[in-house]
Amino acid sequence: MKRAYSLLVDNNPGVLSRISGLFSRRGYSIDSITAGASTDPKYTRITIVASGDELILEQIEKQVRKLEDVISIHVLEPEKAVNRELILVKVAANAAQRAEMISLTEIFRAKIVDVEEESLIVELTGTQSKLDGFLRLAKGYEILEIARTGITGLSRGTEGIAFSEYNE
Incomplete structure (x- = not known):
């Protein structure tokens, strides 16, 4: 099973390395990862597509959410993104x-x-x-x-928009 995650992260040196390191330390599979500027240069938008069973995909979301540089993480459900x-x-x-x-x-x-x-x-x-x-x-x-390039994506409408990005 595959799942796409949209992350808004602080634009700090090494943030992509810390995120990919989390995956490798835990033995999670990354199918694709893309990163680029957001509406505010202080933040970077990262899209990660990962594979695994439901339990692994839930663990990925929880572990990524705990990282210091991660502002928000949202699952990009195909019908809502x-x-x-x-x-x-x-x-x-x-x-x-x-x-x-x-x-x-x-x-x-x-x-x-x-x-x-x-x-x-x-x-x-x-x-x-x-x-x-x-x-x-x-x-x-x-x-x-x-x-x-790998997948990049956004949620439809205003669902899943990080507060800081939406209000600037």
């Missing part, structure tokens, strides 16, 4: 294959962000299932490289 991921895919494509790849990118509302003589790079943003679907259909081409 917007989750996205970014992927860059470098595909070998000669002139003859390029038209087919352009058609595929249009179907998925992706962008071609770089074109060379023998390759192109596709940028696609969406849910994990959308990105996985694109990759399944792109298997007919030679995929040279892939870079994936």
